[in-house]
Amino acid sequence: MNKPVLVSFLVSGDPNPDATLKFMKALDKYSGVIELGIPFSDPVADGPTIQAADVRALSNGFKIAKSFEVLKEFRKESDTPVILMTYYNPVFKRGIETFVMQAKEAGANGLIIVDLPLQEATEYREICKKHEMGTVFLAAPNTPEERLKISDEASTEFLYLISTFGITGARESFEQMTFDFIKRARTTCKGKICVGFGISKGSHAESLIEQGADGVIVGSAFVDIIKNYGDSEEALVKLEELAKELSEGIEKGYEKRNK
């Protein structure tokens, strides 16, 4: 990804696995990366929107193995990088190595584990390295400089910049803090940096990319559409519309940046 990209997030199994596959295919056209969430019973880093999606999936009997199956199906048609996002317990329970191997076999390019901070991630990183599985760590506006550097080095795909303090969920506008953070990360980090949490509009994407991000990660805004339109044709149309708007915003931001 040399030009900035849209990273589209979906909760696998919301509202059912077949729908997830359809949604992934629909978003694929506009996305540089697809981030596939594995539902967890206690998603403390997520806001109400994604939490509700996890509940929808789990109460439909969703199992982790299904996430892998969905990804396998998707791989038959697309090479778009897919990053699996989850919490540590599902990984720990399966065994880190088993989890990584299964994810690899299904076609995942990387993993994000939101509650596994660097200092707890030594074994996980070794296993990922051994199986050539990509890793993505997170950084927040209050992450100190030294830690930001290490997080950047530990992230093989991109570093995930959290736009603000708090949890996921679509927001109206972005604060100066987010822009300052992108600039700081831009000068500190060697790898790619993508910004997430709260992005829901083309104009958001435009301004964040203009500031120097390599990508924007959009989750709750897509999940909101699924909440409202479920497993319908309309959902597909709306998802594509939003993805299109976001990628146009990215394009504009990129042009402005290079002026």
Next chain:
Amino acid sequence: MTCEGYFGEFGGQYIPEVLMPAIDELKEAYSELKDDEEFQNELSYYLKNYAGRETPLYYAENLTKKLGGAKIYLKREDLLHGGAHKTNNTIGQALLAKRMGKTRIIAETGAGQHGVGTSMAGALFGLETEIFMGRLDTERQQPNVFRMKLLGAKVTPVDTGSKVLKDAVNEAMRNWTATFENTHYLIGTVMGPHPFPTIVRDFQSVIGKEVKKQIMEQEGRLPDHLVACIGGGSNALGLFHAFIQDKDVRMVGIEAAGKGLNTSLHGASISKGKKGVLHGMLSYFLQDEDGQIEEAYSISAGLDYPGIGPEHAYLHDSGRAEYASATDDQALNAFMELTRSEGIIPALESSHAVAYAIENAGNMDKDEIMVINLSGRGDKDLNTVIDIMQKRGM
């Protein structure tokens, strides 16, 4: 990068990145204040003059005679201001929060005792207070909800998940993620990411220190058995901690067996849980094969947490402490028994520890000594117990 806060393989800091600076700040503040004489004096002052320490160690002669075995002593945390041991920790952490310059405290609560304790400390030290409580718990612990509100706290019912303690923890963590600049998350038991399990244990360990002194005065020797109920494990560790090096003292934690360990309705995370990671720590949790956390159940709102503090997980694995369980029915029976025989109405949580004595004391020698931590009083549970008695036509 080094890992911190481990008890054997348990503990750690499994938290979202945003919280790292807040956790670092807390760790630094606490390691400074832990040995700060002024801070410790201030804490002792409030524990004595506000909360009413030390609490008595009471020889339950009637119960002892009835059971016909070991001598039973009750550590009367039910007499602490607020009605439970929770106050030891809330005063400690609220003072800590003040020293860190925080203006707001938040907490999760199940039985409501920790919420009440936090609200009292908030009122006492002039800190804005918000309490997260599962919707279901707000319904079964009405008197405590009312107390919190009277004390000036905002009580926020949580409607997600199973609407009980675990979900209240999730909500409090979420809130903290967005507010830590001015807010301290006052965790109510020996759980969470490091340094919380240590902080809470230290503030609760006053219980065991007093017991040690009191039993030497009354019996001239250490007890044979220490018994306490286990939710997250704070009243139990508070009792146990001063005795960990005294290898002849048995330590027994009592988990909630709910409707029975062979049903899915219990809160026994050591007996029935598996190693896992939640709420910032590696410990034992009730969970399925996919690592999804299961709902815990107990008649007592304070015991239906699906996990346990990491230091208990370690004490269990290393064999230093034992863990048993009592069912709802056994706890109810113990509730009645203690009320009738000693005129003390225990919390349903504490009744689980009393149930262990009822099951086992009779088989012990008369010169053995058992200390039960009476973690709280039962006023808050009267509605629950009355409902059950009426249903059973008693």
